[in-house]
Amino acid sequence: MCPRSFTSTSELLSPEPALVEPNAGNSHSLRANRLLQHAIPPPMLPVVDLDPEQVRVLGCLVEKQLTTPQQYPLTLNALVSACNQSSNRDPVVSFSEEAVERAVTGAKARGLARFVHPSHGRSALRYRHELAEVLGLDERQLALLGVLMLRGPQTPGELRSRTERMARLDGLGEVEAELSALAGREEPLVRRLPRSPGQKEDRYAHCLGSAIRHVEDSAPDEVRQRDVPSQSPVPAPSSPAPGAWSEELAELRHEVARLRRDLDELRSQLGA
Template sequence: MTALPILTAEEQRVLGCLLEKEVTVPASYPLTLNALRTACNQSSSREPVVDYDERQVQDAVRALKDRGLVRVTWMDYGKRTLKYSQAAVEVLDLPDDERALLTVLLLRGAQAPGELKTRTDRLHGFGGRDEVEAVLQRMAQRDEPLVRQLERKPGQQDNRWIHLLGDVPAEVGPAVAVDREQVLTDGVEARDEALIAAYDALADLEPDPMPTTAFEDWFITHVAELAGPHQTADVGCGLGDTTLLLAEAGALPTGFDLSPRMVEQARERNLDVEFQVGDFRKLLRPGNDAGWGAILAWYAFIHLAPSEFAAVVKHLAQTLLPDGVLAFAVHVGNAVEPVTRWQGEEVAVPLVLHDPAEVRRAVAAAGLKAQSFLVSDDEGPDRLYLIAQPE
């Protein structure tokens, strides 16, 4: 084709849904009008969330059909129903990798390469951010470019990309969109090595005990109460201050941390509490019980990329007793801060702020029912405190 079609927002959403559902739910594809409307209006993996009526979807389908981007099929078996499928892959000559990126850009607007890597997992397996960027560059260098890189704005740490199948708004997406996957640019192992080195060095500075608010004291004590007579794991325990608070509240805690020097210092500072070097992503059940009565992750997830969060929560949930609890605190927002202040000292490793909705979805996906508390004040990012139990 000699020129790209210019699609309305409704047409972009409909086409994106047809591209997506052909890959993710092939058994029910092509889609009926009702199924297509549901796909357009779903609240997950869509930005913005919309509430199209049947007429809006029908008008968009008709316009796309006129451009040759949608096919209409009359099913001649069972209930005679019109069904819809995409033809854009042939019209635009899209290989699988370009198709996946275009689909997510149609459904979610401007995004950075790291976000696209995460959000295309079900559509195409990219090897990493570099591969995503290479495909985006290829799409941008077509005779009729399909995508364009936006100028980086103040506060952004990565360039975002948009598709060119419609008018580009003056302001696309959130005012500050940050690629929170950037902490994995060099891979998980490199990130972990940097964390261990940073926290080993911090441990040798012997920072002061961690101050807690009255609410945080209540929260930790409540976790100890919920654990009852069963053992508690304090993961990412650092110097063991929260582990000691758990013990003082009557729990039977073991502190785990990835930093050997942190664990050494924790043992010296809290002689009556058990500490082990350990990775909470590989946490095992206690040796003398069927599971943990409670797991506390006190700002232990602050260096995880969003793509890691759900898997970590699911793994920890699997090590709980049937009535055990998973409790954690995280900073929330849409940013990556280059330096973390930890117990009065600076740690030169990025702090990842997590989306509260994504956090709650991860908890629900792990089979847990959550009670959460969102706290805002003038002291840095907002914080989410959450206690969850198996449903």
């Protein structure tokens, strides 16, 4: 199934193209449906601009789908707990139910989340994400993006270890290849950041929010200012006053004269 994606928020909210309702045994309507589906132009990726609450909510939905699928989709209580848990989160937050509900509703308005109404013995409304379908992600890319959404900028090595429970990524080379694919899209989903002081690997951040897309744009200058110790100007040596020079010169002349007298006395004693 081809992933559905959009060029703008207005397209995210627009309805699907209507298909012809097939009649039983009507081959013409079936053929019309197929032609209509093939006539739909290839989709473009959306420019996604999420707020931090929506980023956290969607990241949690991705994580729970890939690590505990038996509990997915999530209820509101489970989603709040996932957002506020202290492990595997940076930063650690304390969202209220109202904040989480508002965030997932905003994500739904962008076509990135869906409400699953009670059925099959379930009594509570549940929530699921639509990132894979909307953005056209496979499981490995989805795992990488989800961890970046939950823990902020990370190195490929950190991402490899932190996605082990979510998807199979064989080695750093595969992680870097997937990151390059995500960064090389027409609308990049991740970006490479400057290296932090002391780090040997590049770091990557997701691009799903304007605050994240512009993170550390000025980092190199800030790093240089932070890492180079401030040096107070070294005062130039003060020049002695003219009177001090005269006194020093007079003392030197007196010392030379004394040495000459001592030398003359020594010569006379030796009969020179």
